[in-house]
Amino acid sequence: MSHNLELAQKHAWNLARTLMTTVILFQSDDEYGVLPEEELDEGEVAVLYIYDPYSGGRSVH
Template identity: 40%
Template sequence: MPLSLAQSYAWNLARTMMACIVIFKINEQIFGVAEAREYDGDPLSIVREYDPWEIM
C-alpha cells in the first residue's frame, strides 16, 4: 500500500487496539503495517512507529 494509506491505517489501528503499530518498507513504493510485537523483519526497514500512549 502507498505510504499515505499505511500512515492513516497505522494511526487508526494504534488508537483502536491501543497497541504499538509499525510501518515498514517492503520496496520503494510499497509499505506494510503490523503490530510492533508481531513484526519480526529487519529493524532497519521500519519507517515509523505509532505508540497510542504517546499520541494522546
C-alpha cells in the same frame, strides 16, 4: 500492503488507536505495511514509523 505512504500512515495510526498497542509502519520493496510491534520481524523489512496510541507517531530515521 499499500503503495501510498500517506494512506498507510493513516491506517497505522487508526490501528494503533483501535488495538491500543504500538504498531510499526514498514516498507518492503516498494510497498508499505502495518503490523503490531510484537508481530514484526525487523530483519526482513525497513521500519519507517512507530505509532504508539498513548504518545502518537514518530519517525524512526
